[in-house]
Amino acid sequence: MSRAPFLRRAVSAVFPDRGTPARLNRQGLRRSLRRWRRRLKRIRPFGGLGDRLMGRMPKGLFARSILIVVTPIVILQAIVAYVFMERHWQLVTERLSQSLTGDIAALIAVIERYPHEPGYLDVTRLAADTFQLTVSILPPDPLPPPVPKPFFSLLDHTLSEQITQVIGRPFWIDTVGNSDLVEIRIRLDDVVLRVFAPRRRAYASNSHIFLVWMSGSALILLAIALLFLRNQIKPIVALAYAAESFGKGRNVENFKPRGAREVRQASQAFLDMRERIERQIEQRTTMLSGVSHDLRTILTRFRLELALLPEGEESQAMQNDVEEMSRMLEDYLAFAKGDAGEETEAVVLPDLLETLADHARRSGDAVVLNFSGEPEIHVRPTALARCISNLLTNAAKFADRVEISATHRDGILEITIDDDGPGIPDEDKEAVFRPFYRLDDARNVDVGGTGLGLAIARDIARSHGGDIALEDSRLGGLRAVVTIPA
Template sequence: MATSEAERTVLAGWRFRAGRLYGRVRHHWECLVWRPISRYLPKRLYSRSLIIVIAPMIILQSVVTLVFMERHWQMVTQRLSTAVVRDIAAIIDLTETLPQSGGDYSQLSRIAQDRLDMKIDILPPEPLPPPGPKPFFSILDQALSEEIKDQINRPFWIDTVGDSKIVEVRIQLDHNVLRVFVRRNQAYASNSHIFLVWMVGTSLLLLGIAIPFLRNQVKPITQLAEAAESFGKGRPMPPDFRPRGAEEVRRAGHAFIQMRERIERQIEQRTAMLTGVSHDLRTILTRFKLQLALSGRKADVEALNQDVNDMQAMLEGYLSFARGEALEDPGRFDLAAYFDKLGDEAKLRKRKLTTTLAGATDIHVRPNAFGRLLSNLTGNAFRYAKNIDVKSTHTRGMLRVVIDDDGPGIPADKREEVFKPFVRLDNARNLDSSGTGLGLSIARDIARGHGGDIWLEDSPLGGLRVILRVPA
């Protein structure tokens, strides 16, 4: 029993060490290898799909080419060189053993040319030319040199450099120099490039088929992403969108269409419900006002009128909230014209307003909803501050609006809470006798309906900074 416990303890220790080692290796791999490489890898699905297709093909061809060069090409060249050197050795034996009449080697030359497809010359004894520069990569030069050393074992000089179809070989004999001209394809596998041409040509043909096929498979995914992005920005679905492509992509497309329809129905039902409830309550409020007008006690009438006005303001907030969720067709919104209106409003309210516009002033949003969004944000600034600074930056399809003021601000721990419906903070900027606590809720709802958001920070002016970012 004790032995079993000891074995389990040792095994657990080895597992712990192996896990730590694996974690370290994985961490170093990600930090030193994968992260630097991933910076240069493409980010789009189409490019990555091409890499998935092309990379294995290139690796496979590289391995096949290497094996072919090392095995087949070198082996064939070695055998051809062996045969050529064997023929040269036979000519040398004939030259030295058979008597020649007065140095006449014409018969030997004729036999070598007719039977061996070589041209030979017997030169007078003279030093061999100096060795030429060796080519960087030449299987023929290496194979011929080795075979001449093995079979003939005499001083020699060969010239295989260049694109000439003839290879020159000189052998130092006892009393002469044998010069042999051999066609390159007799000693060299010169048709190997055909294999490479076929391999590369086939690869290009396969890529020519694979690239359009991949494009057609990736295109439905891209269209689905664009449709989802348009829905997130509150824009209508692209007119040419329909589920297509592979079965999984079609299922995702149908699921997206059904989800969009369910969300739109839910929004329409809730909007209709809020509108109906507000309409019914308005009717009751109208009766209250009529009864108060007929009542005789003035003090009671004033108090009840104040309550009715508060209820009226709340109903207006309900309706504004309902209108904020209603779907509206996107259109053109002119920021420059809106900022001009802000300037007029600042003069009426006797506020100091500074505006800055950078980038395009025309944006593509839901105009009425976006105007209500900006009105809610700037209205709070006008109500609680004396100096307001509004900056708009429109670059790379993103609109950023920053509103700074010198008002009382909102505590950092309350900034997220003020976006909840009907929340009013004591001693805060959204406390107002006619306020309902829906202004920032409606603003964020509209911003998120456009695919953006709103958040609050401290302002350099001493008050609150409101940052709005929406795709436009």
């Protein structure tokens, strides 16, 4: 029997807006499925409760691991406590209360059925010898007002329920006043029966030991789990620190793969990657050193040959070309080499900035310097100096006034360089960091340069784990903001 009619009817029932089964085709079915998928994606289960819970989840791996361990323990303890309270503790307390209530009912029957001597001495002896109860007969005064009960009083609730069901007379109980005894008063026809019963006769007083043991064992298990979790998290934290330090150009000498197999594999992969990168950098540096030596040799030969020529306009123009080629070569090599090979060291930042500012002032630029925060920082000094120098040179080319503001607080170094030049359009503020990129308007090629200054500066900042952003300056020109974690 063919299933086609059944499938057509099923499709028609699920997607009634697609027309009759005869008109349904594969393309229409796909469109309907896509539409229903989009509708289902827009449904937010539990009113977005899941999103709110995820937003409040701990961010760290250690905290999330603790939550994963603690949550099942808490749920299990709650279930066990509920079952224990519901099935055991309450049942035991109920049966003890039934026994005590039955004894009191027997005493009431004796009092009402048989004559007694004054003082009801026979009843008190019977209660003490047979039921271990202390009984006294009081005048028929009104019962005391109810005693305030604890928030959770299983004994009060169970005992009151049993007295109501078995005895059915007005009563008053006090389970709070004396920790070892339970006082019960029951109003009879012409007297009030007062009974003092040991608490253990109506209440499973040792049941809390189980709860204490359960809570204590849970805390011990949790402490052991936290100890093991911390030891498992340490290698991951060490790997993250080593990767971050390597990204900032710092070398972690004592880093070794530790922890679980997967963590050791990730650590070993990081070490292999670091070794390959360092080997490539070393090979590139060696190659560039050889190229730079050969090119400088040729330029030196040009200078010597030009020095032997008679002075004139042509020789001077050739001399300028050689100097320009030398500057371009230095920029190209600096961009290609980056800051490879330089180690980080402690630098007094105000002294470094003041040296760069003085150098700019000697060139005729008006430079103002302001610094605040912690003076010492661990960076690659030569690379950082080149980064700031490139930004200063770029600002001084197009402006009459340059201001440097630097702050170093909470592990963040921020250097701001403002100028009063023509600025850069917003659409070009990111493009100028590309190598050899030149602007065609105010900051143009007429001022010279290779187009690598900003690219080198950003490369240095990023090698320190930071970045450079360009903004509009309050002086009317361009603002360069260097941010480096240190």
